[in-house]
Amino acid sequence: MALQSTEGAKAEKILLPRGIATVDAFRMIGRSVLRHVVGNEAAVRELNPDGVHQMRIGLRRLRASIAAFGELLQDEETARLKRELKWLTSRLGPARDLHLLELRIKRQRGAGRAELVAEIAARRARAFVGAKAAVQSLRYRTLLHDVQHWIEAGAWSARPALKPAHRQAAEFAADVVERRARRVMRKAERLLDLDVEKRHRLRISAKKLYYAIGFFETLFEGRKTGDRLAAFQSTLKELLDRLGALNDLAVQQKLARSVAAPNGKRAGVDAHEPAPGDRVKIEHLLQSAASTGAELASAKRFWD
Known part of the structure; x- marks a missing residue:
């Protein structure tokens, strides 16, 4: 596997060829979006705010692809993976939200801000450590493995419901x-x-x-x-x-x-x-x- 950047990695453009079948289109999209998620692992481990932001976007895109292909993906495995993706998204959300709040409060003027900024900064730091722990967990590794297998040969692919x-x-x-x-x-x-x-x-x-x-x-x-x-x-x-x-x-x-x-x-x-x-x-x-x-x-x- 290529070395990952510790900077946030943006999504690549998806180029579906003319005449592609729906099943193959889903696989191409799924692979691309999963690369977007995985490409931000190193940045999240380094507590990089943009990496957390981009991984959240990747997870949203993955969940959006499941919604878009809902007619095709009608099986229990898909439902389980949706729950796991929601879990991972929830572990990244507080870090991003507290980072934005800290930046906003720092830009504001007024006396007595130091205590508020310090408390937000402490919560932000804990949230980023939580995000890092999530991507270092066995649960995350299992999720990536399961999603990759599901894209290529999930239960949905045995008899595509289209x-x-x-x-x-x-x-x-x-x-x-x-x-x-x-x-x-x-x-x-x-x-x-x-x-x-x-x-x-x-x-x-x-x-x-x-x-x-x-x-x-x-x-x-x-x-x-x-x-x-x-x-x-x-x-x-x-x-x-x-x-x-x-x-x-x-x-x-x-x-x-x-x-x-x-x-x-x-x-x-x-x-x-x-x-x-x-x-x-x-x-x-x-x-x-x-x-x-x-x-x-x-x-x-x-x-x-």
Whole structure:
């Protein structure tokens, strides 16, 4: 095995060839995404924040591929691996979230921040050690071995559960993307009417759609189709960036509450309410997300 970089490794572009069968497309995607996960092991062991971030993305992409190929992957082994992938994701999440909170608090001005920064830094350090322990564990090694075997020769492959029309990846991909895109576009069009929980579900759906497009994009052929796909993908990414920023603020507020004193205040910070600057930022992000959502809802379809 090639030496791994201690820096975060980004995902490689997936190039599915014309005429590929759906089963083979899944295997190509699975191998690529698994390489993305494994490629960040060394960086996580070195407590590198970008490595933790990239491994989390790899795990999300792997889970998104399972969701995209749900018609194909109908077996108990897949269900078990989904639970194990969720476990690993949960071991990496706190490190990433506390790292972002520490950076944010350090950027803020005001007296009495030292105690808060010190406590967040201590929790961050423990979380990174926990992430490192996870990728050094037997459970992690077993998971990697099982996922690799599952991709190549899992129980699902004995009798692939696919409709005849979905045996070719191009047709399968078009149906998957269309179904997911229409759902996201419908909700994005009325984003300001959604409460926090519904916006969170929209973000998850939009992320799964974004990853699915990345998996299948080389199957959508033609210059006109390619132009439409690129425009749609760009707008979807903008929406995800805004929804992601809103989610980061919500997570950081929750973490700030967890380190606050019982009376709800520490270091001059009210842990129960967003800071005034955050309220302005949240409103700006909501309006910007709504505008981007409306743009996405009216985007030209590339999957027709």
